Amino acid sequence: MVTGASSGIGAATARALAAEGADVALIARRQSQLSQLADSINGQGGGYARCYPADVTDADAVRTAIDEAAADCGGIDILINNAGSGTWGPAMTADLADWHATVEVNLTGVLNTTHAALPHLCRAAANSDRGVADLVTISSIAGRKIPGAHSNVYAATKHAVCAFTEALRQELAGTHVRAGLVEPGLVVTELTTSGRRHAPDATHPTGYGLLQPEDIAHTVTFMVTRPSHVALNELLVRPTEQTI
Numbered sequence: 001m002v003t004g005a006s007s008g009i010g011a012a013t014a015r016a017l018a019a020e021g022a023d024v025a026l027i028a029r030r031q032s033q034l035s036q037l038a039d040s041i042n043g044q045g046g047g048y049a050r051c052y053p054a055d056v057t058d059a060d061a062v063r064t065a066i067d068e069a070a071a072d073c074g075g076i077d078i079l080i081n082n083a084g085s086g087t088w089g090p091a092m093t094a095d096l097a098d099w100h101a102t103v104e105v106n107l108t109g110v111l112n113t114t115h116a117a118l119p120h121l122c123r124a125a126a127n128s129d130r131g132v133a134d135l136v137t138i139s140s141i142a143g144r145k146i147p148g149a150h151s152n153v154y155a156a157t158k159h160a161v162c163a164f165t166e167a168l169r170q171e172l173a174g175t176h177v178r179a180g181l182v183e184p185g186l187v188v189t190e191l192t193t194s195g196r197r198h199a200p201d202a203t204h205p206t207g208y209g210l211l212q213p214e215d216i217a218h219t220v221t222f223m224v225t226r227p228s229h230v231a232l233n234e235l236l237v238r239p240t241e242q243t244i
């Protein structure tokens, strides 16, 4: 199951997992993008894609989507908590509603999906041939450090999901649910190219190039395809030239 699968890192990750043979359940709000992605995955000859349009900030909708996906797919053994959004800019002039919206998607959304998926993940870890299940959360370099004052609330949400994931890792180790974090630097996606004020800007190519969604998708795929005794808990991935 991949949240935020309608664009960017989520869409690329769903493609990559399906190419490895996984059936993928796609969650996001934009139904038409999800359907297009599912059609293209289903024409590839790998795993089968199904759409579960939902807003991750709506706990009931998320639980319904996850339970339906588990019933349709015969369980859920990988959850990629990827849906995310952001607001950046000076605190002094910020709109409080934007702060709340960022917390709702980046933190509450992760809590909603994780809470609903955990019983399925634990069941899969106990019963599947893989012998493990995976819960991967897409945090950010901003979950490890503060890339600038304007990243205030975005960085706070990403630090929060890092803390939450580490606590989960400790709790779930014995159940063989591997809880891990992927922390991208600057990736070319809608988030970084749509011209949001003060947002990280990925519209200027460099000699080395910026990260593409596929780079993070490959990282996630590598993480969840390790042997059952190996847990990659945290992977920080920057473009070669990124200094902060």
Ligand SMILES: NC(=O)c1ccc[n+]([C@@H]2O[C@H](COP(=O)([O-])OP(=O)(O)OC[C@H]3O[C@@H](n4cnc5c(N)ncnc54)[C@H](OP(=O)(O)O)[C@@H]3O)[C@@H](O)[C@H]2O)c1
Pocket (backbone or CB within 6 Å): 003, 004, 005, 006, 007, 008, 009, 010, 027, 028, 029, 030, 031, 033, 054, 055, 056, 057, 082, 083, 084, 085, 105, 109, 138, 139, 140, 141, 183, 184, 185, 186, 187, 188, 189, 190, 191, 192, 200, 213
């Ligand atoms: N791009 C970067 O440089 C970068 C760096 C570090 C970390 N990240 C993280 O990577 C993740 C993916 O972002 P991206 O860069 O790929 O940006 P993106 O292309 O804008 O993708 C964001 C995804 O999240 C979904 N989403 C947003 N709000 C949602 C909601 N309330 N309910 C359900 N889905 C929601 C969007 O789908 P809908 O609009 O269809 O709902 C979309 O599929 C985010 O967690 C982001 O913080 C990105």
